[in-house]
Amino acid sequence: MPILRYAIYRFATMLLTLLVVSVMVFVIINLPPGDYLSNQIAELRASGQEAGVAKAEFLRTEYALDRPLWQQYMIWVGFMPGPNGFAGLVQGNFGWSFEFDRPVSEIVGESLWLTVLVNLAAVLFVYMVALPLGVLAAAKSKTWIDYTSAFVGYLGLATPNFLLALILFYYGHKYFDLPIGGLMDPAFEGQPMGWDKARSILIHLIVPTFVIGTSGASAMMQRLRANMLDELGKPYVETAIAKGMSPSRMLTKYPLRVAFNPFVADIGNLLPAMVSGSVLVSVVLGLQTIGPTLLTALKTQDQFLSAFVLMFVALLTLMGTMISDVLLVLLDPRIRYEGRDA
Amino acid sequence: MTQLPDGRYVDDAPYDPQASIQQLERRDLDAPNWLLIWRKFRQHKLGLFSGIFLLICYLMLPFAGFIAPYTPNERLSEHLYAPPQSVNFFHEGAFQGPFVYPIVAEADLETFQWKFVPDESRPMPLEFFCPGGSYRLAGLIKSDRHLFCAPEGATLFLWGSDRLGRDVFSRILYGAQLSLTVGLIGISVSFLLGISFGSVAGYFGGRIDWVINRVIEILRSLPELPLWLALSAAVPSNWGPVSVFFIISVILGILDWPGLARSVRAKFLSLREEEYVRAAEMMGASSGRVIRKHLLPNFMSHLIASATLSIPAMILGETALSFLGLGLRAPAVSWGVMLNDAQNLASIEIYPWTAIPMLPIIVIVLAFNFLGDGLRDSLDPYES
Numbered sequence: 001m002p003i004l005r006y007a008i009y010r011f012a013t014m015l016l017t018l019l020v021v022s023v024m025v026f027v028i029i030n031l032p033p034g035d036y037l038s039n040q041i042a043e044l045r046a047s048g049q050e051a052g053v054a055k056a057e058f059l060r061t062e063y064a065l066d067r068p069l070w071q072q073y074m075i076w077v078g079f080m081p082g083p084n085g086f087a088g089l090v091q092g093n094f095g096w097s098f099e100f101d102r103p104v105s106e107i108v109g110e111s112l113w114l115t116v117l118v119n120l121a122a123v124l125f126v127y128m129v130a131l132p133l134g135v136l137a138a139a140k141s142k143t144w145i146d147y148t149s150a151f152v153g154y155l156g157l158a159t160p161n162f163l164l165a166l167i168l169f170y171y172g173h174k175y176f177d178l179p180i181g182g183l184m185d186p187a188f189e190g191q192p193m194g195w196d197k198a199r200s201i202l203i204h205l206i207v208p209t210f211v212i213g214t215s216g217a218s219a220m221m222q223r224l225r226a227n228m229l230d231e232l233g234k235p236y237v238e239t240a241i242a243k244g245m246s247p248s249r250m251l252t253k254y255p256l257r258v259a260f261n262p263f264v265a266d267i268g269n270l271l272p273a274m275v276s277g278s279v280l281v282s283v284v285l286g287l288q289t290i291g292p293t294l295l296t297a298l299k300t301q302d303q304f305l306s307a308f309v310l311m312f313v314a315l316l317t318l319m320g321t322m323i324s325d326v327l328l329v330l331l332d333p334r335i336r337y338e339g340r341d342a
Numbered sequence: 343m344t345q346l347p348d349g350r351y352v353d354d355a356p357y358d359p360q361a362s363i364q365q366l367e368r369r370d371l372d373a374p375n376w377l378l379i380w381r382k383f384r385q386h387k388l389g390l391f392s393g394i395f396l397l398i399c400y401l402m403l404p405f406a407g408f409i410a411p412y413t414p415n416e417r418l419s420e421h422l423y424a425p426p427q428s429v430n431f432f433h434e435g436a437f438q439g440p441f442v443y444p445i446v447a448e449a450d451l452e453t454f455q456w457k458f459v460p461d462e463s464r465p466m467p468l469e470f471f472c473p474g475g476s477y478r479l480a481g482l483i484k485s486d487r488h489l490f491c492a493p494e495g496a497t498l499f500l501w502g503s504d505r506l507g508r509d510v511f512s513r514i515l516y517g518a519q520l521s522l523t524v525g526l527i528g529i530s531v532s533f534l535l536g537i538s539f540g541s542v543a544g545y546f547g548g549r550i551d552w553v554i555n556r557v558i559e560i561l562r563s564l565p566e567l568p569l570w571l572a573l574s575a576a577v578p579s580n581w582g583p584v585s586v587f588f589i590i591s592v593i594l595g596i597l598d599w600p601g602l603a604r605s606v607r608a609k610f611l612s613l614r615e616e617e618y619v620r621a622a623e624m625m626g627a628s629s630g631r632v633i634r635k636h637l638l639p640n641f642m643s644h645l646i647a648s649a650t651l652s653i654p655a656m657i658l659g660e661t662a663l664s665f666l667g668l669g670l671r672a673p674a675v676s677w678g679v680m681l682n683d684a685q686n687l688a689s690i691e692i693y694p695w696t697a698i699p700m701l702p703i704i705v706i707v708l709a710f711n712f713l714g715d716g717l718r719d720s721l722d723p724y725e726s
Contacts, residue, residue, distance in 0.1 A: 017560050028569065031576035158707040160658050162665060163681070163700045166690055268563070276567035280662055284685070294568060295666060298575035306572065313568050321563055 007326050014322050018315060022089070025310045026073045029303050035065050036098040036301050063096060063304070076307070089311065095304030099297065104308050108290055112312065114183055114201075115278070115289040118212070119316065121205050122274050123267065125213035126220055131263070133217075134224030139251055141229060153218035161277045162284040165211040169285065172207050179204055183287045208287055212277045216270045224263055231255035261332050267324040271317050279313065379643065382720035389716015392709035399706065403519050407477030410512035411491040411498050414675045416475050418497060418507040420447060423693050424458050426502040433465040441465040444496035455692075466493040502695035504683055513675050514699055520676040522706070524591045524660040525653040531595025533649060536602030541633050543603070544610025555607070558600040566597050570659060574668040583674035590669050594656045605648065609641050643721050651714035654707040661703055677703055 034042075037060045044052045060066050064075045064082045074080035076095065078088020087093040094104040137149045172178035179185070183204050188197040231237065232255055240250045282291030290309045297306035344352050384390055402409065424447075429440050443460035450457045468490050476486040492498035500511040543554035573593045577586060613619065614637075622632050663669030664678025665685070672679060677699040684690055684697040 017563065020560055021564065025572075028572045028576065031573070032578070154708060154711060155704070157711065158654070158704045160661055160665075160700065160703060162662065163697070163703075166684070166697070170690055272563060272565045275565040279565070279567055279571075280666070283666060294571065295668075298571055298668070301575075306575075310568055310572060314564055317565055318563055 003326075003329060006329055010322050010325055014318050017318060018311075021314045021318075022077055022311060023073065025307055025314070026076065029307045029310070030069060030072075032301060034301075035303055037063075037065055039301065040098070059096075059098070076304070089308075094308045097297070097302050097305040099300045099302040099305065104305050107305065108293060108308065108312070111288050111290050111293065114287070115282075115291075115312075116316065117201075118183070118205065118208055118278050118282070118287065118289055119271075119275060119320075121209040122212040122216070122278065123271070123320070125209045126217045126270065126274075129213065129217040130220040130224060134221040135228060135251065135256060137221065138225045138228030138232060139247070141225075146225075149221065153221055156214040156218035159214075161211060161215065162280050164214065165207070165281050165284050168207050168211060178207060183208075183289070208278075208281055208285055211281050211285075212274055215277065216274050220263070220266055220270065223266060224259060227259035227262055228255055231258050261328065264324060264328050264331060268321040271320040271324075275313055275317050375643075379720050383716055386716035386720060388712045389719075392712040392716070396706070396709050396713060399518065400522060402515075403522060404480035406515040406519055407479060408485070408487065409489050410509070410515040411474065411488055411500075412509040412512040413475035413477055414508065414513050414516040415673055416508060416512075418503065418509075420507070421445070421458070421497055421499070421503050422456065422505060422507045423696075424497065424499050424503040424507070425693075426695050427460070427497070427499050429468065429498075429500070430465070438465055439467055440490075441467040442492070442496055442498055466496045468498070469493055501698045502693070504680070504696055505689075505693075510680070510695060510698055513680055514677070514702055516675045517677045517680055517699065518702065520587060520670060520674060521657060521660060521678070521703075524587070524594065524676070525656040525710075527588070527591035528594035528598065528656040528659075529649050529653050531592050532598040532602060532652070533645070535595070536599035537606055537638070537645070539599065540603035540606025541610055541637070544607040545614060545629060545633055545637070547611075547614075551607070554603070558603055558607075561597065561600040562604075566659070567662065569597055570594065570663060571666070571668055574663055583670065587670060587674065590660060590663065591656075594659050598652060598656065601652070602645070602648065606641075606645070609644075610637060613637050613640060643717075647714055647717040647721060650710055650717055654710045657703065657707060657710075 037056050041053055041056045041060075044050070044056065062083055064072055067075070071080065074088075075082035076088055078086055078090035078093070080086075082088070094108075096102075097104050097107050100107055133149050137146045140146055169178075183201055184197060185200045185204075188200055234255075237250070237255060240254060241247075245253075278289065279291040279294060281287070282289040283295050286292065290312060294306060294309040294313075296302070297309060344354055346352055383393075407413070424445060427442055427445060429442055431437060431440060433441065442465075443462050444464060444466055445458045445460050448457045448459055449455075469492075470490050471487055472491045473486045474488045474491045476484060479485050490498075497503075499509050501514070502510050504510055504513070539554050539558075543551040570593060573596075574590060577589050581589070619632060619636060622636050627636075660669055660676065661678035661681065664671075664676055665681050667682060670676045670679050680699040681697070684699075690697050
């Protein structure tokens with residue numbers, strides 16, 4: 001089973017990449033001088049609250065913040081026993097959030113799934129919009145359909161995500177009575193998943209999906225159009241037309257299948273940008289994804305929390321890219337199994 | 343030859359603007375490359391127009407203080423959230439020259455907001471080359487002359503005023519200074535890194551190539567914004583606006599180079615096998631010289647085109663960072679900082695003009711995209 005071997009190979013490279021990413025994330029998080037606790041200790045000392053200092057000092061040793069940086073890293077990932085034995089990311093222990101005074105896993109909890117959901121919806125949106133529009137624009141090239149879609153596409157690329165979010169929210173609420181802010185009705189928060197809750201989430205998803213997906217969809221649409229135009233100029237298309245094939249059948253049967261490959265491969269380039277966008281849009285729209293959590297964590301230097309969120313976001317993109325790579329091989333047997341070479 | 347109804351004679355042969363360029367034996371066959379590129383680029387109307395527009399924008403930057411009627415942090419506390427005022431020319435049907443109606447603040451006792459009503463009985467002509475708040479022309483020459491400013495006793499808010507009573511129009515002009523240069527500095531950093539890593543990887547190959555390639559792959563597969571956020575959160579909060587500005591531009595550039603490095607590497611891999619490279623090496627040229635003098639000039643134009651296309655991403659990046667409060671901070675003025683005020687729906691609903699800075703962002707980003715497309719299309723002058 002070469003496909004299985006390839007999948008395993010891709011999985012292994014993903015794990016290695018993740019390892020490198022974890023080092024990078026850890027270094028970036030530790031760039032600012034001091035850490036949450038040492039800042040807190042300094043603050044407590046300055047205001048003369050010696051009682052709190054003891055607790056903060058205790059937490060510092062408890063979470064190994066008093067050790068050298070490389071040891072902190074090893075303990076965080078779980079390659080080295082910390083004060084409480086092996087308890088790192090690998091063992092499923094995500095650390096402690098000092099700002100919220102709760103375990104990280106408890107804080108992020110549900111928002112992890114909502115993050116995946118939002119991004120998945122955006123990817124689906126991109127495909128559903130870009131595929132028909134790209135083909136249509138290519139088939140009717142140099143007509144008003146083509147020009148309109150190109151214009152809308154350019155506008156979609158140029159408008160900052162977060163502004164689009166604000167504007168759409170405003171008008172969506174005014175004219176279509178779409179709900180403002182959040183990913184579900186406040187009544188459902190913390191409730192177990194049920195039919196009503198799912199419906200509420202779906203309605204709340206409309207605007208964010210649109211906002212996150214727009215720039216990706218317009219980029220993909222333009223690329224699909226260019227690919228299709230390349231194919232449409234080839235002799236086999238002429239033959240098909242000469243045979244008297246109906247235009248729509250001809251389009252979907254031959255050129256589309258050829259132009260489809262880059263379309264799937266593109267998701268690897270698209271996904272990082274979309275996850276980026278979803279973080280930003282979540283902050284603006286107050287979605288209960290990990291975007292806002294990341295922002296507060298970064299601002300308060302809550303290192304375990306922000307490091308975990310960054311790792312999760314990276315994992316999400318890497319997983320998506322991996323899946324698209326494996327799909328691509330399934331779709332096109334001509335692609336070699338020895339990794340992608342540009 | 344056909345005679346049109348208005349008496350002109352028109353040649354029947356179809357006109358092809360490309361024909362003269364495609365001629366095999368044309369006179370300008372030995373014209374320098376840039377001239378050929380320019381000729382082709384000139385036909386790309388949208389790109390040309392965008393290029394001129396951007397040029398004007400950048401040339402305007404040093405004179406922002408002169409053009410703006412107010413200085414960026416000048417507060418008119420009587421006019422918080424004043425709506426945009428129009429400049430009129432005709433008062434009661436008679437030509438008056440450019441003038442404004444002074445606005446008067448009235449308290450609305452139903453909504454508890456200030457309402458600004460123009461007093462349409464008193465036209466007040468604008469003043470030109472008038473003294474106002476002092477600024478530094480191009481950051482050097484101290485001056486207090488403004489191109490135009492409000493008449494005594496009136497205000498001039500072309501695009502309204504914000505929550506502290508500062509003129510949005512003037513702030514957009516000042517904001518352009520930072521928002522537009524962020525992209526240039528960022529792209530220089532990314533260019534430097536991308537070309538060095540890409541050329542080293544492509545030219546030497548082997549283990550270095552492998553390492554650099556993996557780094558590129560890893561960086562390209564990560565979402566940029568969270569990393570930008572994390573890096574900007576690491577900027578100490580006690581730094582001055584200028585150093586924050588520089589470090590933010592560098593941060594934007596640091597994560598952008600992999601794309602560039604990849605295309606440089608791919609080019610190098612194919613160009614390395616060319617005979618002129620072999621010849622240069624035989625004659626004892628060092629690797630650095632071969633890279634700089636023989637290989638890079640070959641596709642510098644391609645690099646410039648792709649750089650033009652990635653500047654918008656940086657401008658949008660700066661806007662996003664400042665918008666979230668992790669980028670530039672007040673008192674620095676940039677479009678992102680200004681949009682920070684328009685963060686909630688309420689302010690957009692009641693004071694839509696606080697969101698005006700999004701217009702220049704969209705226009706500039708579109709212009710860069712069109713310019714880049716035009717450049718890319720005209721890079722190969724010999725191709726039809």
